[in-house]
Amino acid sequence: MVTKSSRRPAEAPESTGLAALTKLAAVSHEILERELRATIAALEGQALRFEMVIDNISQGICFFGADERLILSNRRYAEIYRIVPEQLQPGLTLGEIVERRVAAGTSAMAADAYLALARSVNSSTTSRIWTANIADGRTIQVCHQPMPDGGWVSTHEDITEFTANRLIADERISLQTLIDWVPGYLWVKDTESRFVVVNKALASDSGREKTSDMIGLTDFDLHAPELAQKFRLIEQNVLNSGQPMIDEEEFVVDASGAGKWLSSTKVPLHNVQNEIFGLVGIAHDITVRKQADVLRDGQAHILEMIAMSAPLEDVLDRLMRLVESQLTGIFGSVLLLDKDGSHLRHGAAPSLVKDYTNAIDGIAIGPKVGSCGTAVYRREPVIVTDVMQDPLWEDYRELVAVYGYRSCWSTPILSHQGAVLGVFAMYSMTVRGPAEAETRLIDFTTRIAGIAIERKLAEDQIHFMANHDVLTGLPNRALLEDRLSQAVLYAQRYDRWVTVVFIDLDNFKLVNDTLGHNAGDELLKTVASRMVECVRATDTVVRLGGDEFVIVLFDQPTNVDRISETLQTIRAAIAAPVHIEEHHLRTTASIGIANYPKDGASPKTLLANADAAMYRAKELGRDNFQFYAPEFNSRAHEKFVLQEELRNALARSEFALLYQPQVDLRSGRVFAVEALIRWNHPTLGVVSPMTFIPTAEETGLIVPIGDWVLHEACRQNKAWQDAGLPPMTVCVNVSARQFRERNLVGRVVNALKDSGLEARYLELEVTESLIMQDIELAVATMNELQALGVQISIDDFGTGYSSLSALKTFPVARLKIDKSFINDLAADENDQAVTSAVISLGQKLNMRVIAEGVETDDQVAFLLKNNCDEMQGFHFSRPVSAQDIEKLLNHKN
Numbered sequence: 001m002v003t004k005s006s007r008r009p010a011e012a013p014e015s016t017g018l019a020a021l022t023k024l025a026a027v028s029h030e031i032l033e034r035e036l037r038a039t040i041a042a043l044e045g046q047a048l049r050f051e052m053v054i055d056n057i058s059q060g061i062c063f064f065g066a067d068e069r070l071i072l073s074n075r076r077y078a079e080i081y082r083i084v085p086e087q088l089q090p091g092l093t094l095g096e097i098v099e100r101r102v103a104a105g106t107s108a109m110a111a112d113a114y115l116a117l118a119r120s121v122n123s124s125t126t127s128r129i130w131t132a133n134i135a136d137g138r139t140i141q142v143c144h145q146p147m148p149d150g151g152w153v154s155t156h157e158d159i160t161e162f163t164a165n166r167l168i169a170d171e172r173i174s175l176q177t178l179i180d181w182v183p184g185y186l187w188v189k190d191t192e193s194r195f196v197v198v199n200k201a202l203a204s205d206s207g208r209e210k211t212s213d214m215i216g217l218t219d220f221d222l223h224a225p226e227l228a229q230k231f232r233l234i235e236q237n238v239l240n241s242g243q244p245m246i247d248e249e250e251f252v253v254d255a256s257g258a259g260k261w262l263s264s265t266k267v268p269l270h271n272v273q274n275e276i277f278g279l280v281g282i283a284h285d286i287t288v289r290k291q292a293d294v295l296r297d298g299q300a301h302i303l304e305m306i307a308m309s310a311p312l313e314d315v316l317d318r319l320m321r322l323v324e325s326q327l328t329g330i331f332g333s334v335l336l337l338d339k340d341g342s343h344l345r346h347g348a349a350p351s352l353v354k355d356y357t358n359a360i361d362g363i364a365i366g367p368k369v370g371s372c373g374t375a376v377y378r379r380e381p382v383i384v385t386d387v388m389q390d391p392l393w394e395d396y397r398e399l400v401a402v403y404g405y406r407s408c409w410s411t412p413i414l415s416h417q418g419a420v421l422g423v424f425a426m427y428s429m430t431v432r433g434p435a436e437a438e439t440r441l442i443d444f445t446t447r448i449a450g451i452a453i454e455r456k457l458a459e460d461q462i463h464f465m466a467n468h469d470v471l472t473g474l475p476n477r478a479l480l481e482d483r484l485s486q487a488v489l490y491a492q493r494y495d496r497w498v499t500v501v502f503i504d505l506d507n508f509k510l511v512n513d514t515l516g517h518n519a520g521d522e523l524l525k526t527v528a529s530r531m532v533e534c535v536r537a538t539d540t541v542v543r544l545g546g547d548e549f550v551i552v553l554f555d556q557p558t559n560v561d562r563i564s565e566t567l568q569t570i571r572a573a574i575a576a577p578v579h580i581e582e583h584h585l586r587t588t589a590s591i592g593i594a595n596y597p598k599d600g601a602s603p604k605t606l607l608a609n610a611d612a613a614m615y616r617a618k619e620l621g622r623d624n625f626q627f628y629a630p631e632f633n634s635r636a637h638e639k640f641v642l643q644e645e646l647r648n649a650l651a652r653s654e655f656a657l658l659y660q661p662q663v664d665l666r667s668g669r670v671f672a673v674e675a676l677i678r679w680n681h682p683t684l685g686v687v688s689p690m691t692f693i694p695t696a697e698e699t700g701l702i703v704p705i706g707d708w709v710l711h712e713a714c715r716q717n718k719a720w721q722d723a724g725l726p727p728m729t730v731c732v733n734v735s736a737r738q739f740r741e742r743n744l745v746g747r748v749v750n751a752l753k754d755s756g757l758e759a760r761y762l763e764l765e766v767t768e769s770l771i772m773q774d775i776e777l778a779v780a781t782m783n784e785l786q787a788l789g790v791q792i793s794i795d796d797f798g799t800g801y802s803s804l805s806a807l808k809t810f811p812v813a814r815l816k817i818d819k820s821f822i823n824d825l826a827a828d829e830n831d832q833a834v835t836s837a838v839i840s841l842g843q844k845l846n847m848r849v850i851a852e853g854v855e856t857d858d859q860v861a862f863l864l865k866n867n868c869d870e871m872q873g874f875h876f877s878r879p880v881s882a883q884d885i886e887k888l889l890n891h892k893n
């Protein structure tokens, strides 16, 4: 419908005059009228088409004249403003139309305001477009075009829907931008687990160019079936239960093949009816944190393994796997520095090709030995980015080429004291240097590996020390039982023997005491290594301590002669001279043997019986070997009983002193007596000091016994003097144990005081070896005693190793030549040489010299000839009782 202001037809002119003219005129009129009608019809057709076009366009149109009266409007205009078309007749004023719109609720403002606005727009000559939010909530876009005659045409379009759509579109765009900014993954899925919304990060890590490429996909399109199935189950659970899954750790492999750890949250989505229509998921990459966790946990686990003394290979293997879990395309390796300090041995390399690790196992270190050998040689990291180019790998290129390793970064593993323990290397298949994270990991790994290796070395050392003797390196008592048990088990099974050899060096103590501990140690080491050379690798040589050794001869034939042969070899090896500094030492051994199964079934019994046999060898004069016999044990028992009885002997007054005179060789005058102790045992009779003094020494009983001797000897000497005998010296033996007692001098003072004997009539005999144990202390004690007026003599002189320079400093009055030199004096040239040397030495040092154990005239003659001053021995008198001395002196002097 189009409303028009004018549509009237043209009117015909009136004609009068001539007929022809009239006819012509009539015809012309007809023609004109026809033409006019045709024109009108054409115009009417055009107008109709125009009307139809105007009525059918989607915009509302209205056309006003300069007098603000409506000339034309279309149906859409009436629709937009909800005005009945019939009420929109041409000729209506703008004011009337506005009133109708206000009435229809389709005006943007009140009528006056609208008219004012319209007029101000009309006054302008330029077109204007604006949107009006009309009262019923719609948005109308108005386009106003002024006309040159003062009228105007305006189009009106309802853009409510469009605006709403644009808002939605705008919202969509900003929401996508927003979720694309989310640093992690964000997605929405429908109830079938199909992606509905995803952010850019998720799309691109899933290998999709646009986020829209993801829409409609499921996890089965992105992940391996098992992983996709796992995700689906989780999501179905969220959808079915309505319970969100919060911050669960999930491991995924992205489109590039890189594995990553995610912390994922999946929350169900509800519509207004509270029905679940999907879920929203967010996930952020926690790979770095997870790796740090793995590293921290791994480190803790490895340190725990180290603390629990797990095998080193296991610790290093675990360490390498930990390193590899932190990096991609890296293979870790640890090589350990060999004991010789010049080769590298396989430590751990779980991911390197086995043939390659075998090939480099045992490689020597050096200035051009790949990365590892060079790093240890230089004691600094060696980073080789391309093994095929670097000159350090020249000699190993062929070897490594087969396996495709291209870069190798090696760092020496150091102990906390800076010693090289091994080398840690990272291999990769690409030509490159370490990244920052890799360098950090290298530092971490070398530190942990260092702790593990150092700990292992310390444990090995502790284990070795626990089972070996430090001085000789031989197994010790702890290992002995184990080895002996094994040997016994073997012998049991194969019906063989085990021989246990107990060895005690005879004169070791003397060497130690006289030449010092260093010499003693040297002697022990030499003897130990000689014994090891005498036996087979399957036999065990053990140092029990001191000068005691045990040899376990494994898998022995059941033949005593063969065993004796081995023992003779061992004896000879021990007895061969040992050269220490300027000394040529000879040492012998007392050896006891017990055989399994004859002499005992258990290691303990075998050892005890071999020990008993060794004691028997000692009793029999040392330097021999004895096979165990059952009666040896009864001897040991006897010794034990003796010890117990010795403890009571003092209280029971079972001790007595005998005295042996000492005479001047030339005048034959008795000038002194030596007090010699005897034990009057209630059942055994008189027990020799040779039997019980060593036991008294061992038990410490020598101190009270020695005290008693001192008091008794002083008392007796004073008694003799009081009885009118000519004053003489009484000599008292002082043992090493007594001499070491702090208050020896005080005890001597007491004995003198108690007895009233003058100090000059008391002489203490100390042995040479006793003085040599601690020369300084001995000289200091001797000086104190000398200051009291007590004399000192050196007993058993010649058997020790006193140096001349030391001897000069001793405040000693006499040297006593040991009776072992006097025994064979008549026949043995050596003894003669020693005896005359001691006599002349004494003279030079202004000391008197007495020979003890003199029994024969020949000995007396030799001593006289060599200007010896004094003698003591059976030749003159055996040790006798105090009464006998009295008689003897009365008789002789």
Ligand SMILES: Nc1nc2c(ncn2[C@@H]2O[C@@H]3COP(=O)(O)O[C@H]4[C@@H](O)[C@H](n5cnc6c(=O)[nH]c(N)nc65)O[C@@H]4COP(=O)(O)O[C@H]3[C@H]2O)c(=O)[nH]1
Pocket: 660, 675, 676, 677, 688, 689, 690, 693, 706, 709, 733, 734, 735, 765, 795, 796, 819, 852, 853, 854, 855, 872, 873, 874, 875, 879
């Ligand atoms: N074959 C032989 N032997 C002779 C001869 N002349 C003396 N003897 C013995 O030689 C030993 C000398 O004493 P000694 O060397 O100090 O050796 C002493 C001494 O080291 C120690 N001893 C004895 N009494 C005591 C004591 O009261 N205290 C300490 N600590 N030791 C003592 O016991 C050792 C042995 O004492 P005895 O059995 O009394 O043996 C004595 C004595 O009887 C001889 O011509 N031929």
